[in-house]
Amino acid sequence: MLIGLVGAPNKGKSTLFSAMTMNEVAIADYPFTTINPNLGIGYATRKCVHAEFGVKCNARNSLCVNGMRMFPINITDVAGLVEGAHEGKGMGNQFLNDLANAESLIIVVDASGTTDSTGNKTVSANPSDDIKMVNKELVQWLAGIIKKHMNTISRRNDGADALYEILAGFRATKDDIEASAKKAGLSTVKPNWTDESTLAFSDSLIKIIKPTIIAANKSDMKESEKNISALQKEFGKDNIIPCSGAIELALRKAAKTKVIDYTPGSNSFAWNDKNISQDRLNAIKYMEDFLKSKGTNVQELINAAAFRLLDNIVVYPVEDENKLTDHFGNVLPDGILIKRGSTALQLAEKIHTNIAKGMLYAVDARTKKRLGKDYVLQDNDVIKIVSAAK
Ligand SMILES: Nc1nc2c(ncn2[C@@H]2O[C@H](COP(=O)(O)OP(=O)(O)OP(=O)(O)O)[C@@H](O)[C@H]2O)c(=O)[nH]1
Ligand SMILES: [Mg+2]
Incomplete structure (x- = not known):
């Protein structure tokens, strides 16, 4: 399974990717730090049934750690997406082809509103605008691919079959294609769709083939609280996961050096080594409080993308x-x-x-x-x- 991280530049995609996979990648406070996609393995977790059966398991295709089964999931992090990418703005949208095979997407936004939609510093940006922009560009990406082939498609009696040949690599089935055409009120017999119709079709299809969850990242910043409430109101509480990639990454790094014993997804950790600098002590104390009060929710994000979105x-x-x-x-x-x-x-x-x-x-x-x-x-x-x- 492949899950993709997508969003405007400088929102924390690579930080989340690194926290999820422990791959070391470039992270920086300016737009377009990532150019080539990062690919790594993270884990979706579920409580193992071994406790219920009163046995000890020998997990083979997945690890079992502290009673949790860890299912390996491929995760990819791509370049930042900007408005007009389908017309070549920013890095364009060619790089989205690296997400063609993704089963679900995590749209990463900066909940603090301190970066604008091009990734530059600002105050009071509305992260809701970025969600709309990303959704629009995803639709345009798919529509662009269909438009390129419209000449050939329009000559085929079974247009759904022709579309399937083009879109199978995007994980679209013929049923998905037919359902999307129906929803957009379009015929698939020798389809010669206008750009507007192609967009309507793409809008329906992308919702089926690339279900999304929104990561309201940087939840550790004080500016984030009011924006998260507004996002949850606008998009529904289930669709917004407030998270902090930065804190999860710091926790995982501290666990790697054995300073703490932390299981991703848990709201506490054991503190093994307090013989560290005052600065690190303060940082770990801060993370301990953050976990207790809010949680980083990074594990929840992977689980939502691997289980809930895909049923x-x-x-x-x-x-x-x-x-x-x-x-x-x-x-x-x-x-x-x-x-x-x-x-x-x-x-x-x-x-x-x-x-x-x-x-x-x-x-x-x-x-x-x-x-x-x-x-x-x-x-x-x-x-x-x-x-x-x-
Ligand atoms: N406070 C806070 N800062 C974060 C968090 N996640 C990322 N950042 C910071 O945001 C900046 C951008 O992070 P990246 O992970 O490089 O963002 P990106 O979305 O991959 O950026 P591009 O590759 O340029 O599109 C860096 O300075 C990170 O340290 C977070 O959860 N909280
Ligand atoms: Mg990046």
């Missing part, structure tokens, strides 16, 4: 439903992210095509009941797939 659940396939083990005796080896509504057969397909082909039935490890191939998986299910295939 993913976690299921644990096992080979022995009594011991909860795989072939090698590993207990609860794999946690698998799968779309809510998926069936036991779809889980089998994720494991191996041959297992799916030979699938007979499944077994629920909690109830030991037999489940059909069309059983709809539930969050945290532990499932044995019984297949004629080995």
Whole structure:
């Protein structure tokens, strides 16, 4: 899975990226620090089911730390986006192609309002304007790609199929394309859409193929509070996550040097080494208070982008439903992210095509009941797939 960080320049995308992945990247207080995309691995976390079953797990495809399963997620951080990028302003929008394969996006804004929409210092900028600008540029990006191919598309009877060929790399399915055309009131038979129609189509499609959550970053700054309330009012509380990439990054760095023992996502930490300079002591005390009062919410951001936006659940396939083990005796080896509504057969397909082909039935490890191939998986299910295939 790939999650993309996108936003205007100088909002803290690379700081969040670094906090999420622990990759060292360029971070600076001026626009366009990032030019080439950064790619790294972060973790989405969920409470592991091992405690419920009273067992100790040997996690294989994901780590299990302090009772939390950590699912590796690819994260990418790209250059800053400015108004008119689709017409070549700033760094243009070519770099957005690095987000084509992203499943969800985190739009990063500066909640303090101390940087303007081009990333320069200001006072009282409205971060809501940046959200609108980014959404508009994302739509223009997609529309631009479609427009480039409109000549070819318009000659095809099955225009949805032609669009699919172009947009499959953006994770669009034919169903998504048809639904978006319908929503925009457009026909896909030999479509010869105007620019306006293409924009309307792109607006619908991008919402489906690139669901977004907003990171109201720099929540540690005093100016942020009133802007966060206003953003939550305008965009809905669930869509705005106040966060501090800078504090999360500092915490992770302190944990790396073993000064503190900090698990991302937790609202406290153990303090191992107080034999440090007064400045560092003050900084760590400040972070301790910040965690208690507000939280950095960086873990929450990854989790929202990996689970909530994509409606993913976690299921644990096992080979022995009594011991909860795989072939090698590993207990609860794999946690698998799968779309809510998926069936036991779809889980089998994720494991191996041959297992799916030979699938007979499944077994629920909690109830030991037999489940059909069309059983709809539930969050945290532990499932044995019984297949004629080995
Ligand atoms: N106070 C505070 N400052 C932050 C936070 N996150 C980032 N910053 C600062 O904001 C400035 C820009 O951070 P970057 O991470 O380089 O921002 P960016 O969005 O990647 O910028 P570009 O690559 O230029 O688009 C730096 O001075 C960071 O230290 C935060 O949570 N709180
Ligand atoms: Mg950057």
